[in-house]
């Protein structure tokens with residue numbers, strides 16, 4: 001289904017009516033087990049997805065399904081606690097719907113976080129990775145269908161989806177905090193099944209450093225509508241076939257819990273410097 005400009009505006013208006021004169025500048029999408037940052041927002045105004053016209057519910061475990069508006073590190077933020085995934089049965093357009101709505105509300109920056117499998121055998125589970133670029137070429141684009149010129153052009157450039165200035169800012173911030181930060185390419189896979197070892201070897205050959213089931217669609221849409229993007233990944237597990245053990249959701253959630261302090265410190269310090 002193609003959403004219309006009117007629908008995006010209706011969603012934005014419904015949210016705006018709850019915000020008073022608050023105008024968010026930084027949209028944040030928090031991944032598996034990382035949603036706790038939303039609970040740390042000051043003077044929060046929470047809006048459940050189910051109360052926003054045209055929004056879909058988020059059904060993935062560890063995803064609350066609400067937007068929290070308020071202040072974090074002195075920045076006016078809109079935090080998505082819980083994102084939609086293609087594997088939940090949503091189209092890519094549905095998955096990235098909220099990003100456009102947040103753009104209409106005033107956000108010009110998007111910070112995306114996720115948990116992902118580590119494809120590199122010389123890195124370790126628990127490491128954090130700055131996303132430098134992404135590969136999502138085996139599935140359709142969230143921009144498929146009629147283009148809405150209010151958001152951007154039909155054939156948008158994707159050379160710098162992850163904004164170089166924000167990458168440098170994250171690097172510098174991690175250095176200051178003495179948090180080791182890997183850098184690499186996020187390789188998008190549909191899920192919900194974890195990848196096969198053969199798929200991971202293919203991803204590695206193609207230049208992927210991390211594999212995950214989220215983020216890439218939202219970032220394409222953010223780039224299209226002119227937002228600056230910062231992407232941070234928690235490498236929650238070694239990708240399939242690297243270790244002689246099955247992958248499990250529990251492993252991902254446990255890793256997110258273990259990385260909580262480090263991850264939160266990095267995101268907060270980046271926010272402060274924006």
Ligand code: HPA
Pocket residue numbers: 115116117118189194195211212213236237238239240247252
């Ligand atoms: N593969 C895909 N998505 C993931 C993984 C993985 O290994 N870990 C966390 N999200």
